[in-house]
Amino acid sequence: MVKVLISDKMSPRAAEIFRDRGVEVDEKPGMSPEELKACIGEYDGLAVRSATKATADIIAAATNLKVIGRAGIGVDNVDIPAATAAGICVMNTPYGNAITTAEHAIAMMFSLSRHIPAANQSTQDGKWEKSKFMGVELYGKVLGVVGCGNIGSIVADRAIGLKMKVVAYDPFLSPERAVELGVEKLELDDLFARADYISLHTPITESTRNIINAQNIAKMKEGVRIINCARGGLVVEEDLKAALESGHVAGAAVDVYVKEPATENLLFGMDNVVTTPHLGASTDEAQVNVAIQVAEQMSDYLLLGSVTNALNMPSVSAEEAPKLKPYMELATQLGSFAGQVTETGIKSVRIDYEGQAASLNIKPLTSIILQGLLGPLLESVNMVNAPLVAKERGIDVTESINDREDDYQTLVRLCITTENQTRDIAGTLFGDDRPRVVSIKGINMEAELGPHMLYITNQDKPGFIGAMGSILGDAEVNIATFHLGRDQKKGEAIALIEIDSELSKNTMDMVCKLPQVTQVKALNF
């Protein structure tokens, strides 16, 4: 039975869904990294929020793990390159908490403008400090949204509703989308120069890390207010503190920190700072959304092979998965065939999808072909890491699609170029959805591949079939199927023979010594 670990506090809906789908689930929030490392080897799936750090060290111990599901958006707590190299699919739930987080950013903007946390404390302390908490209006102010994706665009929408003027910096925001959202698209420095409020909504990347630093703060308006409900590392906390002290920044609202959990932080205790403990996604609604979504996505992946919201592999929808299934088998067989017969370094791979195959989601099929191809050389290769492994080995992979039906309604052709030669193999699906190999090295045949196959290249001369039959018969090896093809009369021929058991070394030597034979390979599928 497939087994999943939920290692962070998550809505009970996640565990319910796993169980309903027949997935065994353990819930162990709050484990230390050592405890996680000790038990992770038992699990096929790991469901996390932001507290669990799925580091390279943890991933190295996760010998059975197939998927890490993030019930939320940010995956900076997951070492994606390490997961990819280990063949583990990483998925998140990109929309489930977006409204909630946008609402938190708006709430923080109000709190900051009206000193609500401090005023609340003072009032409950019996001080009635009415004049101390003079605020500012949001009406008519300029909000600069940095990162106008799912959350940033909801923040912009809400702010427009509050009659703010919204400007946005996002290199990937198209002018059409900016118009649709009702925001003015600006360059970053222009946004800094014009915004009264700046709200951050980018992921943490090389280009966004430390984006709020002393140099950029100097470009901002005197009295600007900054809201960060995205990621701690976007802000250089020391520089923000200095600007808050000098008054250049009038206030900051901070939900996320460079170091979390932030039980202490240099911004704590400042009058003009409002803080929350990474609460952006913490509403009943958002937590139910992301819990349901992550459990469904992970179960679908583990049980059906469909892939949604993966960050390191192509998506396969639940609708596509059954359609792709027979092609997956064909792709595995073609890749594995080519991998087993290829003896020298592969330089390039070309995959042609023809006829009906051209209309499919080909990315996962290409990944499976590469997995089959590289599998005989590398034990740990799978559908997730196969494209990366190929790239790391300098193998040039190209795909082509052509929806014209030729001899077959649907065809997948794999062409491998090694240091010595170019070899191709093509396969199709017949009405029964069973894969057939229909051509090898341009020689036509029609063969179903079984668990034990002999692939023989020989000269098309009399006596070969009889001699083969005698050798296998004497060795008491039953022949299940025997397929032949040749390029021309007396030319190069190929035999694909399915046998019911493997050949001993001795029998193999006898086959190799047949005068017509140029090459023999025992293949396993």
Ligand SMILES: NC(=O)c1ccc[n+]([C@@H]2O[C@H](COP(=O)([O-])OP(=O)(O)OC[C@H]3O[C@@H](n4cnc5c(N)ncnc54)[C@H](O)[C@@H]3O)[C@@H](O)[C@H]2O)c1
């Ligand atoms: N505080 C919380 O609890 C909480 C909750 C949810 C999400 N988040 C964080 O919010 C952030 C945004 O989430 P989202 O769902 O909107 O993501 P998203 O991918 O939909 O949007 C991110 C946007 O940032 C833009 N971007 C990328 N690089 C940029 C750059 N250099 N400058 C400006 N823009 C850039 C992208 O083009 C994209 O439009 C993520 O970091 C996520 O982890 C925090």
Ligand SMILES: O=C(O)[C@H](O)COP(=O)(O)O
């Ligand atoms: O990226 C996210 O989705 C948020 O940071 C939420 O994090 P959390 O699940 O730990 O609340």
